Amino acid sequence: MNIKQMLIAMGCVFLLSSCETISATSVRSLAMFSPENSQCYNRQRQSNYFAVDSHHHFQPFRGDAVPFNKLVNWAERAGVLFVNVYGIGQIYTRKSGCVGERGCYTHVIAPSIENDIKNANNYVKHGADKVHLTLSMTFADLHKPDTILANMALLEEEFGDLFRWMGEVNMVKAAHFDNGHQAVSMDTIAKWQPFMQVLQEKKTPLALHADLGDNEAPLRYLPLLEEVLTRYPDNDIIWMHMGISKELSRIDPSLHIRTMQKLFARYKNLKVDLSWRILYDYYFSFPTVNSQYVEFINAHAERFLPGSDFVASKNKRFADYKEEVDINSRVLASLDDNAFRRIALGQNYFDLLELPYRAPEICTTASP
Incomplete structure (x- = not known):
């Protein structure tokens, strides 16, 4: 101190x-x-960190997590007041009969509802007074769409309407190709209709991990995303990480931005998630490149959501979460006032979920 x-x-x-x-x-x-708050937000004197973490994994890929209450406290300490509580869409499978952690997991990942149930039980048990939490369904196996509605019904029967989001779920994630995952096919996407209809009726957004491509072919998987957007135009789709991944570390920023511009022009239901530090490490940390993205984000401020993509494995500490909030907020500090209010202060998030909150207006230079 x-x-x-x-x-x-x-x-x-x-x-x-x-x-x-x-x-x-x-x-x-x-x-x-609060909608009744009349005080403005002074960007020169108040934090440039996002107030909304729309992408926070309260459960890890394997093993134990940081305790729920501690994670909520960490968010509050960092100035993050609205959190999407994710599990992990696909977790490493345990070896049968193996006790403990060391050596008990295979290299294969598989969708599971286990983490969603853990998060819901923790929420019911502990709650959160000073931070608003939204529970997200991360169990969905997009390769087996006929299993999704049954699990949605199970969660609703057990926990009522606590789950108001679906994701992060993997449509194509090259990082896990060696772990049994593969891209969802066009034919399978056509079979999503039943659960997508329910998501639409319940106004539940779907957050997709959909790699745009890789360094050899930067737009390799774009047709899959466009198939989803074309086939389900009335569903709110959030595209994780702007389609960037460790496998796509060298796309020409101009090509990336032109691609997103075309998507925004064609698909009114598309929003983009700005989480995961790879965006900073590979792109935003370079001033000339950052300025291109800032101009683009400012021009489409209503389309973006902020987040950390923090994974709360039990070895993590508050400093680890704070670092992810800091890294993922740096681009936000360069945005104009409208974009900062909509993204960092959460107005887009509130509008999407129809929450009874309103981002404060930004103080003018003449404001006290």
Whole structure:
């Protein structure tokens, strides 16, 4: 704790004329996002971190997770007040009869409802007073669409309407091709109709991990995404990570941006997720490239959602989560006020889920 923080913590009994202001502008609360709130958000004095983490894995690929209450506390400490609680769409399978963690997992991944049930049970047991949580269904096996409605019904029977989101689910994830995963076929996408109809009726967004391509063919899998968008135009689709992955680290930014522009023009139901630090590491960390993306995001501010893509395996600490929030918020600091309010402060997220919250307006330079 530095001297300024000590003074604030001690009630500002010493001579620090700006103490009250510093205290007031350093802490976020849900009250700031009430429709009745009339105070503006001062970007020069308040955090540039996103207030909404729409992509947070409370469960890991294998093994135990950070305790639920600790994760909620970490979000609050980081100034993140709205969190999408994901499990993991596909987890590593355990060896039969194996006890413990070491050596008990195969290299094969498979969809499972286990993590969704864990998250829901933790939510029911612990709740969250100072952070708004949305539960997401991550179990869906897009290769076996006939299994999805039954599991949706199971969760609804057990937990009512707690689950208001579906994802992250894998349509094509090259990182897992060696773990038994493969891209979903066009023919299979056509068979999604029953569960997509229910998602549409319930206004439940679908968050898809859909690699755009790889370094050899940057647009290799684009037809799969377009098939989904064309076939299901009334479903809200969130495209994870702008289609970028470790396997697509060298796409020409101009080609990437032109591709997204065409998608936005054709498909009004498409939104894009800005989570995962690979976007920063491979693209946003380069000033010239970053400026191209900032201009594009500003021009399509209503289409983007922020997130960390943090995976809460039990060895993680608050500093790890804070780092992911920081890295994934850096591009947001460069956005114009409209885009910052819609994305970082969450107005897009509130509109999408019809939540009773409103992002505060951004203070003008003349505002106190």
